[in-house]
């Protein structure tokens with residue numbers, strides 16, 4: 417099988433999505449539409465390069481293309497369409513990057529539900545054609561371009577806004593739509609593109625006009641029907657409006673849940689468990705809804721995540737219990753640890769094996785050593801904590817002087833009394849103890865007791 421290049425059309429404005437963010441950066445289960453489409457193409461060995469066409473908010477969209485490529489271990493390739501003159505113009509703009517006599521797979525960036533299976537089936541059916549597109553029969557075809565056939569043979573794709581009922585009959589009866597997925601042989605595209613015009617209601621160069629132009633030139637033009645090719649219809653939905661985005665997110669979420677259950681993940685209240693398609697949840701993990709697991713999170717076999725938790729790029733090892741109402745972002749929780757309820761682990765928190773992080777405890781850039789416990793009302797930021805340390809309620813590492821951040825280092829087996837402020841930079845040596853209510857501004861040597869608080873006085877009561 418020959419490899420092909422792919423082109424993601426992501427330069428449009430998305431005028432039907434009332435948001436300051438470009439449409440392809442709208443998210444489903446925490447992932448942008450662009451990330452989802454890019455990941456689908458990256459999972460197809462026959463796709464050599466995926467080029468992203470950017471234009472509207474080009475810097476933002478390119479930045480996302482780069483971020484996604486890095487996550488997938490690929491290199492981002494972006495081409496700028498300075499003025500968005502339509503999907504046909506988008507292909508024209510990308511042509512200089514598409515060399516040789518092979519084919520290009522073109523996909524709309526607003527088709528976040530695409531799967532490698534659907535695209536592979538389409539490419540197989542389209543192999544050898546000059547121009548091919550994937551169509552679908554829909555009950556409510558809304559603004560999709562309609563496929564016009566005569567005696568079963570494709571004649572054209574006509575956009576809904578250009579549809580003339582006197583020529584084609586009632587719009588509602590035209591139920592076969594263009595899904596926005598195409599395969600063009602590059603020589604055919606080079607020959608046909610100069611003939612595109614913008615003489616239509618949209619005043620744009622339509623990629624869809626390559627169908628009628630190809631037919632007029634006597635080329636092999638194929639409208640591949642999704643039903644005939646065995647493609648999942650849900651995978652082909654385009655997203656233009658908030659309602660379509662919501663519907664697509666629901667479909668993606670259901671698909672993800674079904675895949676998790678099939679792979680042996682145990683879900684409680686499954687309809688409220690939301691897991692990004694990029695996150696990895698191993699067989700034997702138990703998730704309690706409602707909960708949200710986003711980004712490149714990894715949850716390993718035997719971990720339990722109880723309800724109302726939000727995890728983003730979290731790495732949770734086996735035997736861990738994340739109790740209710742925790743927020744975990746870019747943090748690692750090692751085997752056998754217990755976190756929560758009501759804990760917050762911020763980026764670069766590392767909760768080591770068998771450690772406990774309890775209610776209203778926040779960790780940032782902190783290593784909490786093996787078996788150490790911070791169970792109540794505590795903030796540990798920029799801290800290195802050895803194994804077997806106990807923090808009393810209300811301990812705070814004062815890591816910020818208004819300008820710079822400083823580290824706190826606490827050795828093995830220390831006991832930090834309740835309501836202690838550790839003013840960094842400061843260290844507490846192995847086996848040391850800090851009395852409750854202390855403000856520690858100087859290093860505490862190993863094995864000593866430090867008290868940094870006003871001495872209690874007891875006086876006669878005035879009556």
Ligand code: UD1
Pocket residue numbers: 425426427428429430440469471497499500501502503504505506524525526559560561562573575593594595596621622623624653654655656
């Ligand atoms: C398009 C198709 C329509 C099809 C539908 C499927 C055309 C003319 N129409 O309509 O037949 O049924 O998709 O979802 O193609 N884009 C660019 N540059 C541009 C314009 C658009 O990159 O100058 C990108 C957009 O970012 C988007 C994609 O192309 O990702 C499709 O554009 P959109 O405006 O959503 O087209 P539709 O009206 O949905």
Ligand code: MG
Pocket residue numbers: 524526654655656
């Ligand atoms: Mg669209």
